[in-house]
Amino acid sequence: MTQELFWAAFAAIGQAIGAIATAAAVIVTLWQVRYANKKKLKLKFTDKNVVFSERGDSRYFFVNLSVTNIGNRNVIVRNWGMKVPKKSNYLLVQDMANPMIKVLQKPLPHTLEPEYTIALVFDLKLFLKNLKEQTSQGVFSMNDKLTFYVVDTTGKEYTLKIKKTIKQLIEDNEKNV
Numbered sequence: 766m767t768q769e770l771f772w773a774a775f776a777a778i779g780q781a782i783g784a785i786a787t788a789a790a791v792i793v794t795l796w797q798v799r800y801a802n803k804k805k806l807k808l809k810f811t812d813k814n815v816v817f818s819e820r821g822d823s824r825y826f827f828v829n830l831s832v833t834n835i836g837n838r839n840v841i842v843r844n845w846g847m848k849v850p851k852k853s854n855y856l857l858v859q860d861m862a863n864p865m866i867k868v869l870q871k872p873l874p875h876t877l878e879p880e881y882t883i884a885l886v887f888d889l890k891l892f893l894k895n896l897k898e899q900t901s902q903g904v905f906s907m908n909d910k911l912t913f914y915v916v917d918t919t920g921k922e923y924t925l926k927i928k929k930t931i932k933q934l935i936e937d938n939e940k941n942v
Contacts, residue, residue, distance in 0.1 A: 802837065802838060803836050803837060803838070804834075804836045804838055804840050804917065804921065805834070805835050805836035806832055806833065806834055806835065806836070806840060806842075806877075806915060806917075806923040807832075807833045807835045808830060808831070808832055808833075808913060808915060808923060808924070808925035809830070809831040809833075809925070810828070810829070810830050810831075810913055810925060810927045811828070811829045811831070812828045812829075812889070812929070812934055812937065812938055813937070813938070814826065814827050814828065814829045814886070814889075815827075816865060816868075816869070825865045825888075826888075826889035826890065826938070827865075827869070827886045827887060827888055827889050827892075828886065828887050828889055828892050829884050829885070829886050830845060830884075830885040830886075830913050830915070830925070831882055831883075831884055831885075832845075832877065832882065832883050832884075832885060832915050832923075833880075833881070833882040834877040834878060834879050834880065834881055834882075835879075835880070836879060837879055838879065839876055839877065839878050839879070840876075840877045840917050841874050841875070841876050841877070841917055841918040842873060842874060842875050842876075842877055842883060842885075842915055842916075842917060843873060843874045843916050843917055843918050844856055844857075844858075844873055844874075844915075844916050845857055845873075845885050845913065845914065845915045845916070846913070846914055847911050847912065847913055847914070848911075848912040848913070848914055848924065849899075849904055849905070850905070850909065854914065855895075857885070857887050863888070866886060866888075869884060869886045870883070870884055870885060870886050871883060873885075874918060885915070889938055893934070893935055893938055893939070896931055896934065896935060897935065900931060905931055906931070907930065907931050907932040907935075908930050908931070908932065909930065909931050910926055910927055910928065910929065910930055910931075911926070911927050911929075911931065911934075912924055912925065912926045912927075913925050913927070
């Protein structure tokens with residue numbers, strides 16, 4: 766009788782381990798399916814960008830938000846801008862009449878395939894002018910750090926808070942405008 770009890774207990778433990786392993790396999794499978802359809806963007810801001818003409822007689826300064834698709838599916842980038850503390854967001858719209866903008870950036874909305882990058886650019890002179898106006902009106906403080914956002918066609922927002930303060934951005938780039 767004790768030997769039968771031993772083997773019955775041994776079988777019950779084996780079945781319990783098998784059930785736990787099966788449940789773990791189902792969880793992993795569900796996670797993989799969800800991960801395979803995940804959209805993810807990586808944002809990087811740079812404020813020291815310049816383009817020289819072929820003749821070298823003119824330069825164009827701009828800020829750049831690089832958007833890289835590091836997810837597993839296409840993302841359609843609809844628009845981008847800056848977040849304003851406790852206010853509505855500012856949408857950054859490029860002046861497509863500017864020939865340099867046409868060269869540097871594709872028009873939005875833009876389909877971004879996995880592992881591809883799009884450069885979202887804005888004229889440095891206008892960018893700094895707007896920052897100065899907004900700080901003088903009290904919308905921003907000189908010590909605020911800007912947060913940029915990108916919105917896809919589903920309305921999902923991806924954000925990046927930059928390390929420089931508005932004061933640092935203006936001081937670092939004042940000589941370029």
